[in-house]
Amino acid sequence: MDIFFQHVNPINASIYMRHAKQNHFVVPWHFHPEIEIMYVINGEGTRIVGDSIQQFNAGDFVLVGSHTPHLWRNHNEYYENKGLYSECLLLFFKEETFGTEFLSIEEMSGIKRMLTEAKRGLRFSGHRSEKLKNLMLQAYNEKGIDRILTSIRLLNEMAQFETSEVLCSKGYIPDVSYRDYDRLDNCLEFIMSNYKKSITLKEVADIANMTPNSFCRYFKRRTNMTFSKFLIEFRVGKACQLLLNTEKKIIEIAFDCGFNSLSNFNNQFASVKGMSPREYRKKKA
Numbered sequence: 001m002d003i004f005f006q007h008v009n010p011i012n013a014s015i016y017m018r019h020a021k022q023n024h025f026v027v028p029w030h031f032h033p034e035i036e037i038m039y040v041i042n043g044e045g046t047r048i049v050g051d052s053i054q055q056f057n058a059g060d061f062v063l064v065g066s067h068t069p070h071l072w073r074n075h076n077e078y079y080e081n082k083g084l085y086s087e088c089l090l091l092f093f094k095e096e097t098f099g100t101e102f103l104s105i106e107e108m109s110g111i112k113r114m115l116t117e118a119k120r121g122l123r124f125s126g127h128r129s130e131k132l133k134n135l136m137l138q139a140y141n142e143k144g145i146d147r148i149l150t151s152i153r154l155l156n157e158m159a160q161f162e163t164s165e166v167l168c169s170k171g172y173i174p175d176v177s178y179r180d181y182d183r184l185d186n187c188l189e190f191i192m193s194n195y196k197k198s199i200t201l202k203e204v205a206d207i208a209n210m211t212p213n214s215f216c217r218y219f220k221r222r223t224n225m226t227f228s229k230f231l232i233e234f235r236v237g238k239a240c241q242l243l244l245n246t247e248k249k250i251i252e253i254a255f256d257c258g259f260n261s262l263s264n265f266n267n268q269f270a271s272v273k274g275m276s277p278r279e280y281r282k283k284k285a
Helices: 076-080 100-104 106-120 129-140 144-159 181-194 201-207 212-223 227-245 250-256 262-273 277-284
Strands: 015-022 035-042 045-049 052-056 061-064 070-074 086-093
Touching: 015 129, 015 144, 035 070, 035 129, 045 061, 045 227, 052 227, 061 106, 061 129, 070 076, 086 129, 086 144, 100 106, 106 144, 129 144, 181 201, 181 212, 181 227, 201 212, 201 227, 212 227, 227 250, 227 262, 227 277, 250 262, 250 277, 262 277
Parallel strands: none
Antiparallel strands: 015 086, 035 061, 035 086, 045 052, 045 070
16 A cells, blocks of 8 residues: 555535445555544544554544644454444545634634644543534534534534643654655555564565665654654554453463563563553553
């Protein structure tokens, strides 16, 4: 698959919405000029927004800014036709949809600030997020001016959200040049499909048709993190899923997620999550 600039609005509507229900999400690592709201109705997997790597499940509600690269990839079992499915609602609009003058009025100041923050991705969760999901569903079932008005109400509710989580690091700046993005997507797909196995830098660099040193520079420039950090954070994210959703022993989870020893797993997990796997399982139980 290629990483690509996505054309998301085939009818040139001011606010475009789409409903998708399929075995697994199919859009690869991509970006587009539209601001996007993604509401996952069903499905689980890994969400990558800029340099943020997190697990997602049903109810995931995220705002992604213009030209910020992103990807929702289901767990491998969704690709194995096990009767699983993924479903989502998407809302797209450009910032200029509302006009500079309209966004500059006092009543829109919160929305304007939020759209600036959205370049780093924002996640909305908690009991108040149910109202956001209901407004999203309402907007999808409307057309014309009614959809625009409901979308403004939705954005206003999001702007007043006190517990939204900024996803990308403070220093994150998207690199959205069109060339060579297929290389990165091929590498990400390889990692996400083979994380349980030993993965070497040379192996992934070969997929990108680059030397290891050149690939390291390329990967850091595109993702704002080193290859080794990305691999560790991805594996730790998978481990979090297993810690919460299974009763597997911690040593089993360590090897299931590609770590070569329990001590290495404990150390890497603590470096990412600030606690041991055992503490994480107990805290989230």
